[in-house]
Amino acid sequence: xxxxYTKKLMSSVDIKARIKASEKLVKAFERVVKxxxxxxxxxxxxxxxxxxxxxxxxxxxxxxxxxxxxxxxFLDVRESRKFMxxxxxxxxxxxxxxxxxxxxxxxxxxxxxxxxxxxGLKGRVEEENTWDxxxxxxxxxxxxxxxxxxxxxxxxxxxxEKGKVVGDxxxxxxxxxxxxxxxxxxxxxxxxxxxxxxxxxxxxDFVLVVEKDAVFQQLHRAGFWKKYRAILITSAGQPDxxxxxxxxxxxxxxxxxVYILTDADPYGWYIYSVFKIGSITLSYxxxxxxxxxxxxxxxxMTDIFGDSKKKPYLSEAERRNFIIKxxxxxxxxxxxxxxxxxxxxxxxxxxxxxxxxxxxxxEIEALTGKGLYFLMDTYIPTKIQTQDFIE
Amino acid sequence: xxxxYTKKLMSSVDIKARIKASEKLVKAFERVVKxxxxxxxxxxxxxxxxxxxxxxxxxxxxxxxxxxxxxxxFLDVRESRKFMxxxxxxxxxxxxxxxxxxxxxxxxxxxxxxxxxxxGLKGRVEEENTWDxxxxxxxxxxxxxxxxxxxxxxxxxxxxEKGKVVGDxxxxxxxxxxxxxxxxxxxxxxxxxxxxxxxxxxxxDFVLVVEKDAVFQQLHRAGFWKKYRAILITSAGQPDxxxxxxxxxxxxxxxxxVYILTDADPYGWYIYSVFKIGSITLSYxxxxxxxxxxxxxxxxMTDIFGDSKKKPYLSEAERRNFIIKxxxxxxxxxxxxxxxxxxxxxxxxxxxxxxxxxxxxxEIEALTGKGLYFLMDTYIPTKIQTQDFIE
Numbered sequence: 001x002x003x004x005y006t007k008k009l010m011s012s013v014d015i016k017a018r019i020k021a022s023e024k025l026v027k028a029f030e031r032v033v034k035x036x037x038x039x040x041x042x043x044x045x046x047x048x049x050x051x052x053x054x055x056x057x058x059x060x061x062x063x064x065x066x067x068x069x070x071x072x073x074f075l076d077v078r079e080s081r082k083f084m085x086x087x088x089x090x091x092x093x094x095x096x097x098x099x100x101x102x103x104x105x106x107x108x109x110x111x112x113x114x115x116x117x118x119x120g121l122k123g124r125v126e127e128e129n130t131w132d133x134x135x136x137x138x139x140x141x142x143x144x145x146x147x148x149x150x151x152x153x154x155x156x157x158x159x160x161e162k163g164k165v166v167g168d169x170x171x172x173x174x175x176x177x178x179x180x181x182x183x184x185x186x187x188x189x190x191x192x193x194x195x196x197x198x199x200x201x202x203x204x205d206f207v208l209v210v211e212k213d214a215v216f217q218q219l220h221r222a223g224f225w226k227k228y229r230a231i232l233i234t235s236a237g238q239p240d241x242x243x244x245x246x247x248x249x250x251x252x253x254x255x256x257x258v259y260i261l262t263d264a265d266p267y268g269w270y271i272y273s274v275f276k277i278g279s280i281t282l283s284y285x286x287x288x289x290x291x292x293x294x295x296x297x298x299x300x301m302t303d304i305f306g307d308s309k310k311k312p313y314l315s316e317a318e319r320r321n322f323i324i325k326x327x328x329x330x331x332x333x334x335x336x337x338x339x340x341x342x343x344x345x346x347x348x349x350x351x352x353x354x355x356x357x358x359x360x361x362x363e364i365e366a367l368t369g370k371g372l373y374f375l376m377d378t379y380i381p382t383k384i385q386t387q388d389f390i391e
Numbered sequence: 392x393x394x395x396y397t398k399k400l401m402s403s404v405d406i407k408a409r410i411k412a413s414e415k416l417v418k419a420f421e422r423v424v425k426x427x428x429x430x431x432x433x434x435x436x437x438x439x440x441x442x443x444x445x446x447x448x449x450x451x452x453x454x455x456x457x458x459x460x461x462x463x464x465f466l467d468v469r470e471s472r473k474f475m476x477x478x479x480x481x482x483x484x485x486x487x488x489x490x491x492x493x494x495x496x497x498x499x500x501x502x503x504x505x506x507x508x509x510x511g512l513k514g515r516v517e518e519e520n521t522w523d524x525x526x527x528x529x530x531x532x533x534x535x536x537x538x539x540x541x542x543x544x545x546x547x548x549x550x551x552e553k554g555k556v557v558g559d560x561x562x563x564x565x566x567x568x569x570x571x572x573x574x575x576x577x578x579x580x581x582x583x584x585x586x587x588x589x590x591x592x593x594x595x596d597f598v599l600v601v602e603k604d605a606v607f608q609q610l611h612r613a614g615f616w617k618k619y620r621a622i623l624i625t626s627a628g629q630p631d632x633x634x635x636x637x638x639x640x641x642x643x644x645x646x647x648x649v650y651i652l653t654d655a656d657p658y659g660w661y662i663y664s665v666f667k668i669g670s671i672t673l674s675y676x677x678x679x680x681x682x683x684x685x686x687x688x689x690x691x692m693t694d695i696f697g698d699s700k701k702k703p704y705l706s707e708a709e710r711r712n713f714i715i716k717x718x719x720x721x722x723x724x725x726x727x728x729x730x731x732x733x734x735x736x737x738x739x740x741x742x743x744x745x746x747x748x749x750x751x752x753x754e755i756e757a758l759t760g761k762g763l764y765f766l767m768d769t770y771i772p773t774k775i776q777t778q779d780f781i782e
Binding site for chain 1: 401493502540551552555562563573574576578584608754766
């Protein structure tokens with residue numbers, strides 16, 4: 001295939017992104033090459049991705065990497081393997097950028113996986129694998145992300161995607177303009193590199209994210225987003241990076257309020273937490289992927305059981321039929337959540353305590369079981385209008 | 392919300408579908424009502440969904456329900472609970488159709504779940520649940536599907552969807568015309584009711600289904616479908632009903648050849664088998680959802696190891712780096728597959744035997760690891776051109 005033709009098939013957006021990423025990558029690793037050429041010890045100074053170097057910035061409501069760094073030097077026996085792995089990974093990514101490829105993290109693992117044969121100190125031929133498991137190649141990829149200050153998506157590394165969106169807005173993706181209000185009964189699958197999307201115009205008042213794809217299908221089909229001027233999104237479970245970044249951009253750039261609707265259980269709360277704060281083990285992404293202003297719309301424990309100020313949305317008979325008994329793992333998870341800084345607010349402590357007390361959970365589908373139009377025309381609008389959400 | 396406004400938000404396609412399904416449902420259950428009114432014993436005669444009533448139609452290459460039926464009568468003590476459940480489910484579905492709802496199977500479970508109180512023979516008040524688990528409500532839903540001869544999708548019962556498509560074709564879904572060649576870097580998410588899609592025009596020579604979403608993303612991004620005039624689909628793992636039905640329609644109505652690309656392992660073969668033949672436990676859907684002419688493009692064992700007539704696509708070093716050792720469960724699954732009628736062909740027996748002999752499996756990502764353009768411009772086109780696939 002001619003180089004010319006390959007490029008013609010690619011979007012102009014991608015071509016620009018490749019050049020930008022290649023330049024940053026080259027610049028970051030230039031120092032290493034220079035030190036080798038001038039016979040100095042080659043080393044990398046990389047921000048630490050440890051829990052102790054993860055800071056919760058209360059002001060911005062974000063998890064951030066702290067200022068600590070570590071040195072990875074070639075001549076340190078404990079570090080030389082990792083040093084080599086890092087350079088190998090940088091080389092593979094650079095080649096992929098140059099060759100117009102779109103690797104995945106699984107690809108990168110395969111691309112680098114081989115055995116190096118060398119003659120040991122005692123003269124025997126020995127073998128060492130570059131890496132054996134994807135865990136290892138993923139770890140050095142993350143090191144490169146923080147070292148170069150480029151997210152993998154910016155290096156055109158792709159991944160599987162589950163996020164979907166519909167609503168009255170137009171976007172430009174690649175070289176196409178897409179009208180997200182003209183998707184019929186289907187939906188638009190969010191691309192793996194949402195930073196390359198251009199927002200053209202939007203005619204909506206808020207964003208509703210539904211954890212469950214099936215509930216998204218129902219609300220979409222019944223015209224929820226048309227009636228309530230919403231952008232409707234599903235993460236189809238635990239959100240992937242692209243859905244998180246897309247949501248953040250809707251909130252930050254278009255100033256749209258974001259409401260998140262999950263099952264009433266610790267797993268649902270955790271989904272909300274990942275959208276809002278980011279995942280603890282990958283705090284370096286949070287600055288770009290988290291949406292600190294996202295609000296937890298429900299289903300909340302007070303929606304189920306009511307409180308002194310609020311009538312519950314379920315009758316006693318409905319509670320009897322719909323509620324699921326919490327499992328031990330749910331209880332444990334709930335107790336863990338209370339340790340997180342961002343769950344230490346009055347409303348969350350109350351929410352978790354009702355859960356621990358009642359040992360009960362509820363699926364969103366219990367509300368659509370009560371009637372799709374109950375969810376669409378009573379529950380969601382009332383919750384938003386009365387500001388009955390947790391921030 | 393006014394009835395008028397609700398309908399305005401719904402697609403005209405859905406309104407028609409509702410009327411059709413309601414009429415069929417009423418007609419099918421009219422007999423039961425009549426027998427009650429004329430003091431006869433109410434009963435349902437339902438096609439058997441058992442394995443012994445599942446027939447593999449070699450001619451058409453499909454699993455079909457055989458002619459056996461069973462009687463479910465109200466006055467038979469062993470059957471009366473199920474009889475009541477069936478009527479309860481029919482009532483819920485009818486109401487959902489009438490009220491412009493779009494339930495999911497989980498909803499249907501919740502909608503019907505309650506306790507019936509009655510005074511027992513000894514005068515004591517007793518309680519019985521309509522159903523306790525979704526397994527029970529799903530089973531009666533399936534009975535209704537075969538009894539009324541309506542798939543759940545035709546009754547506007549929705550579900551979560553994973554299938555995506557891009558390619559040079561226009562479809563009408565709901566009231567929108569969608570150009571599947573203008574999805575940018577994203578994709579079109581297939582709707583839960585693909586029978587309601589209208590194909591407007593298509594400019595493609597074949598359909599390629601990729602098991603893995605991440606590989607779909609890569610091929611899409613690199614312009615595979617533009618260059619090779621393909622409709623590109625991913626099932627994102629085990630295919631759901633909508634993806635299967637959509638594929639079947641592309642094959643049957645548009646006469647497009649269908650090639651399926653999965654990992655080289657028994658799990659990948661099973662994905663192919665579900666697309667081609669259907670799932671054994673749900674043979675009644677196969678007549679509508681299966682694509683008997685679908686071809687298994689790869690990755691095949693002879694692609695990895697070669698044979699007397701074919702050079703392998705992997706070098707010895709690549710095999711060493713890429714191959715994954717088969718697990719016990721893989722071996723067991725492979726041996727089971729050989730029991731299925733449609734795997735008892737010369738090519739499949741050879742394929743499975745190489746696997747059992749080498750105890751090796753391979754992911755598609757190993758091929759993109761070798762280079763995305765190797766997969767796109769060498770592997771896939773060569774396999775199609777030389778007709779190196781399994782039917």
